[in-house]
């Protein structure tokens with residue numbers, strides 16, 4: 001999504017910090033992609049199902065159908081395997097943002113040895129502006145995720 005779309009969707013109490021963080025990212029020359037800010041419960045459910053399907057293979061629904069449903073419901077990360085493990089999310093109120101680095105033209109959905117420095121650089125700037133990082137969570141980590 002564009003910077004302007006993200007700024008329109010973010011909850012107003014987080015807007016200034018978010019804008020400052022984006023300015024810092026730009027200034028640092030970090031290329032990033034904002035994949036999602038606001039999310040509906042339907043989309044969250046579909047994400048959870050998508051992850052569950054991948055882990056357990058116990059839901060009787062073709063993966064492509066699920067991806068299509070995700071897309072139709074505003075999901076912007078239909079290609080990711082495990083997107084969420086929870087049905088509660090700060091994305092509902094627009095107090096969460098998913099940002100990933102871009103290398104060349106390749107969006108880095110997954111945290112790897114090759115891109116971890118970029119993920120860390122983004123995290124440093126976002127945290128300095130008051131956001132908590134999903135990469136700091138105990139247990140399962142959500143590297144693209146930031147929230148307030």
Ligand SMILES: [Zn+2]
Nearest residue numbers: 096097098145
């Ligand atoms: Zn997120």
